[in-house]
Amino acid sequence: MTHALLIVNPTSGDKKAKDYAKDMEATLTEMYDQVTVKHTEKAGDATRFAKQATQDRLTAVFAMGGDGTINETVNGLAEQEYRPVFGFIPMGTVNNLGRSLGISMDPQEAIANLKDSVEKKMDIGKINDRYFIDIVGIGEVPRAVQQVDIEEKTKLGPLAYFIEGAKALGEKKMYDFNIEIDGESIQEVSMVVVMSLSNSIGGFENVLPEASAYDGRLHFMLLKGDKIIDKVSLVPKIFSGQVAEDERIIYRAFEKAHLALTDGTELKTNVDGDEGPALPIDVSVLEHHLTVLVPKSQ
Ligand SMILES: Nc1ncnc2c1ncn2[C@@H]1O[C@H](COP(=O)(O)OP(=O)(O)OP(=O)(O)O)[C@@H](O)[C@H]1O
Numbered sequence: 001m002t003h004a005l006l007i008v009n010p011t012s013g014d015k016k017a018k019d020y021a022k023d024m025e026a027t028l029t030e031m032y033d034q035v036t037v038k039h040t041e042k043a044g045d046a047t048r049f050a051k052q053a054t055q056d057r058l059t060a061v062f063a064m065g066g067d068g069t070i071n072e073t074v075n076g077l078a079e080q081e082y083r084p085v086f087g088f089i090p091m092g093t094v095n096n097l098g099r100s101l102g103i104s105m106d107p108q109e110a111i112a113n114l115k116d117s118v119e120k121k122m123d124i125g126k127i128n129d130r131y132f133i134d135i136v137g138i139g140e141v142p143r144a145v146q147q148v149d150i151e152e153k154t155k156l157g158p159l160a161y162f163i164e165g166a167k168a169l170g171e172k173k174m175y176d177f178n179i180e181i182d183g184e185s186i187q188e189v190s191m192v193v194v195m196s197l198s199n200s201i202g203g204f205e206n207v208l209p210e211a212s213a214y215d216g217r218l219h220f221m222l223l224k225g226d227k228i229i230d231k232v233s234l235v236p237k238i239f240s241g242q243v244a245e246d247e248r249i250i251y252r253a254f255e256k257a258h259l260a261l262t263d264g265t266e267l268k269t270n271v272d273g274d275e276g277p278a279l280p281i282d283v284s285v286l287e288h289h290l291t292v293l294v295p296k297s298q
Pocket residue numbers: 009010011012013040041042043044065066067068069070072091092093094095153273
């Protein structure tokens with residue numbers, strides 16, 4: 001007998017997730033013998049529900065919510081001995097993972113496409129003892145992006161992050177990084193370091209055209225501090241997918257890295273848009289770790 005769990009964050013997508021949950025349940029009922037629906041009430045619920053599903057050996061776990069809910073659900077599934085098939089309906093502002101996997105941003109369409117989806121093996125990231133689905137950011141730009149308030153997000157969508165991030169480019173705060181990346185040592189002064197799983201960053205889909213959630217690699221970018229004067233000219237390059245070739249940026253596709261500051265000060269990371277652990281950090285990719293349902297056209 002097949003059994004699917006549907007995790008719904010009723011507050012996601014301007015509270016629309018709650019309305020779409022009925023359609024989703026009906027669709028899942030056509031796909032699985034049994035469907036259980038659980039609504040989250042607070043941070044940590046989605047992780048708990050998903051982890052329980054691995055212990056109960058359910059066939060599939062679905063999430064309806066923003067990147068926060070997707071991240072929490074994946075944190076419940078990752079590195080468990082048995083991992084159910086994973087699917088999700090993006091209901092947030094940015095929906096970075098949904099964009100990189102080609103899932104429709106229209107919830108109705110995303111639900112309808114489920115019946116015609118295929119299974120793919122998706123990479124996930126690990127930072128210290130937790131997991132991420134999109135990105136680890138370090139420095140003033142990721143910090144500013146994290147502080148975008150809910151009203152601005154609702155009004156402007158991903159553009160709100162872009163505006164705050166661009167403002168922070170004017171900041172002059174630099175950090176002296178000491179990095180080990182797949183056996184290579186990098187010492188560099190920088191204001192921003194980003195490690196992404198896919199082509200999509202902050203909802204913008206063409207930043208790293210070569211990268212994908214299935215390539216078994218994380219993608220590291222460090223903006224060199226000594227070339228700070230012409231950093232504004234980098235913006236069009238970032239959006240036309242040319243960062244990997246720019247001399248002001250160190251780019252590496254990698255599997256494992258250790259990042260610290262040379263003076264040993266604590267600096268908090270941004271993980272999938274929320275505050276993460278402080279440096280020093282260990283970051284790695286878990287290749288093809290989750291079986292995810294994506295539209296057939298992908
Ligand atoms: N019933 C609830 N009421 C209030 N907050 C909740 C509830 N259930 C979960 N949460 C919180 O919502 C967070 C995730 O929200 P969501 O899934 O919308 O992600 P998001 O990252 O805010 O999305 P986006 O920024 O893309 O809009 C969870 O981490 C949890 O703290």
